[in-house]
Amino acid sequence: MKLKIFIILAGFVLLFTNCNDVLDRPSLTTAEDDAYWTNEDRVRLYANAFYTNFFVGYGLKYTTTYAPNANYTFNDDAVRMSTQTQFGRTVPTSKGSTSLDMMWQSEFTGPTWNFAWVRKANVMIDRITNLMPEILTNEQYNHWTGVGRFFRALEYARLANVFGDVPYYDTEVQNTDKDGLYKDRTPRNEVMDAVYNDFEYALQNVRLNDGGQYVNRYVVAAMVSRWALFEASWQKYYYKNNERAKKFFDQAVAAAEMVMNSGKYGIVEDFRKLFGSTDLTNSKDCILYRKYDAGQNVTHSIASTCNMNDPTDVGPNLDLIKAFICTDGKDWQTSSLENVDDFTLSNLIKTRDSRFEASFYTKPTPRAKSSYLYVTKFIPRSGLSYIESGGSPAAEFQSEKNVTGYPVLRYAEVLLNWIEAKAELATLGGTEVSQSDIDISINQIRKRPVAEEAKALGVTMTAEMKLDALPQDPHRDPTVPALLWEIRRERRMEFAFEFSRIIDLRRWKKLEYMDTDKNEDLLIGTWVNFNDEVKSELKDQNKGKLRVMAKDGSFTTYDGTNAAKMNGFFYPTQNQGRLPFLNVPNVNPYLSPIGTNQISDYKNKGYTLTQTEGWPTGIN
Structure with a gap:
């Protein structure tokens, strides 16, 4: 199912861009009036407004929140030219803080303390339930209820990922219901049990095919495989609750298998093509794809960040470079390849996994000011042809004129979610991972085609992973089993500068990997x-x-x-480490604080809003 973005429901979008209360007050839009809900097309139109919130792609124009290569540079993959971006060390005054030290808590990992999209989903579910049983067929009713519950679950999964405990609402809260509007946090486990149930309902009731532009059951399943894996990891590593971890790992496996067993998807495109194509509509690699169209004024600016014409302050660090597996399937320190410790780019391209060449420019460049290695993952190779011939990038690869599409949900992610969840379950007493499990997941990804341009540079396919010959990486974290270490490596190579690295570090309780005092490679190019x-x-x-x-x-x-x-x-002298952020009193880098203004607002109205675990309240 491919997502083609149109400029739709502009009025709805405006409704949810300025959210200042715990829940937005009921709007006057006719879409929330009883008279609106008269047929299935109206429900579909209402649901369309969720798409650009949950399936951002490359963003729109210069708006790049949640977009790859713009915001996902706060992790252990990237180095900044100057002092590194800091973790938040103080409680903000407002839930919408955008100061640099708070950016990771909003733009990098999830939503701010805002329940507008929860309310919108609840309105949808309420209207279908109360106004449309006699209007919709049973199949339509179940499908659209499933879509509403899917979007509600997605938003709560994101909120819990950022804040932990959050107020849970499963109905529309009226303006007059002060107790509802100002309820305190609901325990995370209760919230996520509701998310689990919403996901289960959607997996059973959303249509297998609802047309080429819309959410279907495989989109649901792919997203469930992601968020169930995330929650399971939080439960295992942060909350130390293996029983709950198993529940969500099981859900992640089942959801992933729904996609895998469909026979609809595969690994067929070369890596770079996935991010530099103007149309992957028919690609089996993509479960959900955002298409851009200059004729409809729907364009983005992310390819321009990869055009090699504009200098950038952020680039890949040496820790990421060293993490790439060698083509013999071993880490660089134990590989038997010739000259494997030669770190010149021309040699790395020949000796490392093909995703290395597909992600970065092939020569050192001062335009990557922090590391001399420039990310080119999100622009087609043809977009850089001007470098040899002279001149400037084509107009479509400058400013906000980009029309390359983004694979919002990739089959490769489902495979990696699946094998990680399987491996985690094995540590909790489940069935051991087999070689056939590895073959249909990691090894299928490693067998993806290599582009002809890459072959000309000496790029070759990486050897298959063998369970009986896993790398003995001397750099491996001793608390992580070898198989999980290699699965996490695959994930790091596959998603570099995309959506997941900082979330992965947090759910594994491994933010220590970002400690520049312990790992100088984080500052080196x-x-x-x-x-x-x-x-x-x-x-x-x-x-x-x-x-x-x-x-x-x-x-x-x-x-x-x-x-x-x-x-x-x-290693420029300007590259400086970040301040301590672990084991600092009144600082919890794993969960985000809420603003003192929100706590004060509750207090002034006679209610209590509890601050996030590990952070001080900040008010008397």
Whole structure:
């Protein structure tokens, strides 16, 4: 099922862009009046407003919240030219804080303290239930109720992911119901049990096929495989509740298998094509695909962040570079490939998994100011042809004129969700993962086609993963079993600079991986030979600025006389570590605080709103 975005329901969108209360007050829009709900087309029109909220794609124009390569750079994959982005260390005054140290809690991981989309879903469910039993057929009634419950569950899964306990509403709350409007948090387990039930209903009742632009059961199942896996991991690693973890891991497996057993999807496109195509409508790789159309003024700006024409302050760090598996299926420290410890980009392209070449530019460049390695994952190779011929990027790859589409839900994600959930269940007493499980998941992904342009650079397909010969990675976190470590590596390579890395670190309770004091590779870029690849940078104005680190950890800073020594990992002096964020009193980097204004508002009206676990209330 592919998602084609139109400019729809502009009035609805405006209704939900400025949300200042716990729940938005009932609007005057006719879509919430009883007279509106007269046929299935009206229900579909109402439901369409959810799409751009939950299936963002590359965003719209310069609006890039939740879009890849714009917001998903706060994790252990990216290094920023300057001091690294900080975790929030103070409670904000408002739920809508956008200060730099709070960005990770809103744009990077999920919604702010806002229940507008919950209310909208509840209105939909309420109107169908109370006004349409005699209007809709039984099949229509079940389908649209399932769609409403699906969207409600998605929003609550996101809210719980960010805040933990949140007030739960399963009905429309009226403006006069102060107790409802100002209820305190509902325990996370109660919220997520309701999410589980909503997901189960949607999996059983949403249509297998509702047309090429709409949510169907496979879209539901793919999203359930994601969010059930996320919740299960939170329960296992953060809350230490294995019983609840098993419940959600089981749901993730069942949902993924619904997609896998359909026979509708496969791994058929080369990696780069998935992100640089203008139309993947018929691709088996995509369960949900957002298409852009300049003729309808529906464009984005993410390809422009990959056009190699514009400098960028954020790039891949050495920790990510080292994480890429070698083509013999081993980590770089135990691989038997020749010259595997040669980190020049030309050699990395030949010796690392094909996703490395597909994600980054093939030569070091000062336009990637923090690391000299430029992300080009989200632009087609043809979009960079101007570099050899001279000139500028084509107009469609500049500013907000981009029309490349985004695979919102990929089959590869479902496979990785499935194998991770299976491996986690095995640690909880479930059936052990088999080689056939690996073959239909990770090895299927590794067998994806390699683009002809990549082959010309020496890129080859990575060897299959073998359970009886897993890499003995000396860098492996000793608290993580070898199989889970390698599954997590696959996920890291597959989704670099997309949606999941910071969420993955949080649900695994592994934010320690972002501690720059413990891991200096987080601040370092790619290998650069300034005497060869970027010799033009060895100029007087860069004296004291350019710095490289040799493999033995020694530094060389360019002084105008030592050009011959300027060969090593790029490590600009401007790249500075982040402040401590773990085990800091009154700071919980795993869950977000809510604003003191919201707590005060409750108090002024005679109610109590509890602050997020691990954060101080901030008011008397």
